[in-house]
Amino acid sequence: MIEETLDIATKDGAMETFVCRPERGGPYPPVLLLMDAPGIREELRDMARRLCTVGFAVLLPNLYYRAGRDTKFAPDVLDEGSRDRERMRAIRTKMTIPPVMEDVAAMLAHIDRRHDIKRGPVGAHGYCMSGPYALAAAARYPERVAAAASFYGTWLVSDAVESPHLSLAKIKGEVHIACAEYDDLAPLPMVRELQGLFQKAGTSGEIEIYPGVYHGFAFPQRWCYQKQAAERHWERLIALYRRRLS
Numbered sequence: 001m002i003e004e005t006l007d008i009a010t011k012d013g014a015m016e017t018f019v020c021r022p023e024r025g026g027p028y029p030p031v032l033l034l035m036d037a038p039g040i041r042e043e044l045r046d047m048a049r050r051l052c053t054v055g056f057a058v059l060l061p062n063l064y065y066r067a068g069r070d071t072k073f074a075p076d077v078l079d080e081g082s083r084d085r086e087r088m089r090a091i092r093t094k095m096t097i098p099p100v101m102e103d104v105a106a107m108l109a110h111i112d113r114r115h116d117i118k119r120g121p122v123g124a125h126g127y128c129m130s131g132p133y134a135l136a137a138a139a140r141y142p143e144r145v146a147a148a149a150s151f152y153g154t155w156l157v158s159d160a161v162e163s164p165h166l167s168l169a170k171i172k173g174e175v176h177i178a179c180a181e182y183d184d185l186a187p188l189p190m191v192r193e194l195q196g197l198f199q200k201a202g203t204s205g206e207i208e209i210y211p212g213v214y215h216g217f218a219f220p221q222r223w224c225y226q227k228q229a230a231e232r233h234w235e236r237l238i239a240l241y242r243r244r245l246s
Helices: 042-053 083-092 097-113 128-140 164-170 188-201 227-245
Strands: 002-010 013-021 030-034 057-061 122-127 145-151 174-182 204-214
Touching: 002 097, 013 042, 013 097, 030 042, 030 097, 030 128, 042 057, 042 227, 057 097, 097 122, 097 128, 122 128, 122 227, 128 145, 128 164, 128 174, 145 227, 164 188, 174 188, 174 227, 188 204, 204 227
Parallel strands: 030 057, 030 122, 122 145, 145 174, 174 204
Antiparallel strands: 002 013, 013 057
C-alpha cells in the first residue's frame, strides 16, 4: 500500500493526516477514520491499513491539531493520574462538533483535489468521542457521506444542543451504531432510548449491542479487547462500506 502523512489546510491551521491507499488499481473510495480520545497512534494507523487492504483509501486526521503538533500521548494516557491523561482531557474537553465538521469539509475538499482517490460517496466512522462526529458528518453532509458508523460512541443522546440524536432525520446514508453492553459513557438505558429515536426518525441502518464486552473492545492494545467482537465490528464496517461506497 501507499502511505503518506500530510497537512490538510483548515481555517484554523494545518491538520496532520495519515493517508493510505492500495498500491494497485484504483482510484478507491474514501473513508474517514476518526480517532478516539487517546489520539493518533500506531494502533489507529494499523486499523487504517486494514481497511486499505480491502480496497479503500483511508484518511486518519489528528483532530487535536488545534492544540499543537505535539498532541500525541504516551501509552499510559488512559491511566488515572498520569500526566498525559490530564493533558489529553484538557484538550478533549474543548472538542465540539462544529469545528470538527469544518475539518470534515476540509478533508472532502482535499479528496476532490486528488486523482488517486475516487470522487463521490464517502464513508466516515468514529470510535469513542468520534462516534458522534461520524454521525454528525452524515447529517451535515448528507449528499456526500453515504455511510457512517459509530463504535462505542459517547453520549449519543444528551441535553446538549449538538446531541447526535437530534440530527438522525437529516441522515440520508446508511448508519451502523455499535454499542458495548458495559459502557459508562453509553449506558444501556441511553442505547434503548436511542433505538426508539432511531426508528422514529426513519434512519437507514441499525443499532447493535455487542454482548459481554466493554467500551473500547475493538482496540487490539486495550485491556478490554475482545477478538470476536472486534472481528464482528470489522465485518459490519467493511460490509457497510462495500454496500454504500462501491
